[in-house]
Amino acid sequence: MKFTFPPSAKPDTIAINDWMSWTWQLRHSLKSLEDFSQSFELTEDEVRGFAGADQVFQIRSTPYYSSLASRTNAVDPLRRILMPSGRELTPGAQAMLDPLGEKRNNPAPRIIHRYPDRLLFLVTDTCSVYCRYCTRKHFTGGDQAFVRSAEYDQALSYIKSKTGLREVILSGGDPLTLSDAILDRVLSDLRSIEHVEIIRIGTRMPVVCPMRITEDLARMIRKHKPVYLMTHFNHPRELTREAAAGLECLVDHGIPVFNQLVLLNGVNNHPAIIQALSRRLLFLRVKPYYMFQCDPSEGTDHLRTSIDESLEIQRELWGRLSGLAMPSLSVDIPDGGGKAGLVPNFEVEKSPGRRAFVGWDGVRAEYIDPAKSERLLPFDAETYSREWDELKNAKL
Ligand code: SF4
Known part of the structure; x- marks a missing residue:
């Protein structure tokens, strides 16, 4: 079977050039209750979410990503990702603001260093959509669109001083909310460090704002190879014509793309959904890489699946998905214990x-x-x- 990818639902009132401009998408983000009520019939629970959830975590969506969610159906999977809920106000069974213990592995500003050969460099606080299950609520949504220059220099000096490092993972926030010029500078600075072999960029922009992926961006990233792009599709409906074009553009420029999904209650916790997502990604030459348990970050209990349920999903996929299409189930051990593979x-x-x-x-x-x-x-x-x-x- 060959897959086709439907276009997003652009409102007629918006010019196509605006819709396909990533800066227009960011400038016109939905942030307030008033913004969201123009596109959605909000439920009482969602209105309660607006009244309190922003105290814990910012609320934001691009018009593009909102257009993929149902206007009327409150249990629509994509709506559960972008829309605050009153249930977020209950901290939850484990209620961790920093489930990965990143503050304990933070030897320099903007650096999370947990394994000897690799580290995370948090180059921005900003995302274009604030996913309600985000693991980094303690950090994401802060006030720095790009890291302050003193902190940037300290982070770079730290990376230079650690000669055992092999990989640097740019994260945040979402690094692709930065302009091409700033990203180019960051990638050049990292490439000038002798021991940095691999650079990864962790981004959800191909999912929530695929117009960010342009020929110019792909050419610029390619200049700094090897750079791997780690993206984060959770549901097959996120694979629109625009998203598919963005992914193909990256791969056509020789940039390897991997997908990490999070299993989420009411969003994708069914083997048929993961199978459909994986097959479509593979068709677009994107390797389904990880399938993560949702971290116990504050206010996410209603979105988390049990480990037994996740294992059942993976077991059902076994034999029905090729090894190439199969993502590996994994849980992040709370408090910075690293990843643990879960295998049926x-x-x-x-x-x-x-x-x-x-x-x-x-x-x-x-x-x-x-x-x-x-x-x-x-x-x-x-x-x-x-x-x-x-x-x-x-x-x-
Ligand atoms: S894009 Fe990533 S960092 Fe940003 S809110 Fe979503 S999960 Fe969190």
């Missing part, structure tokens, strides 16, 4: 030398397990072992 268990019996499995469609078989051997050194292991030691011994 297919093993039904284990005895010395034998392991028994039942596959996705019920086939049972045994695997005769060889005894654990002494590790034989491949003849060229020494060539690579210095690199291995360097990474193994790299310090935070």
Whole structure:
């Protein structure tokens, strides 16, 4: 089957040139109760959300992304992502403002350094849509569209000083809310650091404002290769004609694109939805990469799925999606414990030398397990072992 991607629902009153301008989209963002009530029939719960949720987390959506959500149906999946709810006012069972413990791994301004070989560089506070499940509510939506120059210099000096680093992940906020010129400067500064091999850009702009992806932007990013773009589609309906064109533009310029989704109650917690999303992404040459448990950030209990439910979804996808199309289920251990992979268990019996499995469609078989051997050194292991030691011994 070949997929087609429907265009977004541009209102007739808006000129196409305005609609397709990312700066117009940002300038005309919906922020207040009044803005949203012009596009949506708001429920009592949503009005309650406007009255209090902005104390915890800002409210904002591009006109483009709002046009994808239902005007009348309050349980519409995309509406649940962008619309505040009165349920956000209940902090929740775990109620963490900083679920990933990022404040404890913050050795320099704007730097989250948790693993020896990679770190996050938070280059902006701003997003064009404030997703109601955001994990970084303690930071996102602040007042710096671009990091202040003193903090930028300190962050860069920190990256230079850590020679064990291999990857820098630009995040925020959403780095693609920055202009091409500023991004170009950030990427050039990072590329001038000898030990930085890989740069990643974490962004939801291809989802919520795909007009941001222009030929000029893609050419500029390509200049700094290898740069990987990590995007964040949660639902197949987010893959419009505009979003598909943006993704194709990036890939056509040789920029690898990966997708990380978050499993969300009432949005995408069904195997058919994840399958449809993954197949369409793969068709657009985007690798479905991670499927995350929703972090227990404050006011998100109504959006979180249980780990058992997430495992069931992944189990049902097994065998029905190719390895290329399959995202890996993972949970971020609260308080900065890092990622833990969650894999459905297919093993039904284990005895010395034998392991028994039942596959996705019920086939049972045994695997005769060889005894654990002494590790034989491949003849060229020494060539690579210095690199291995360097990474193994790299310090935070
Ligand atoms: S785009 Fe990312 S950082 Fe911004 S609000 Fe959404 S989840 Fe949070």
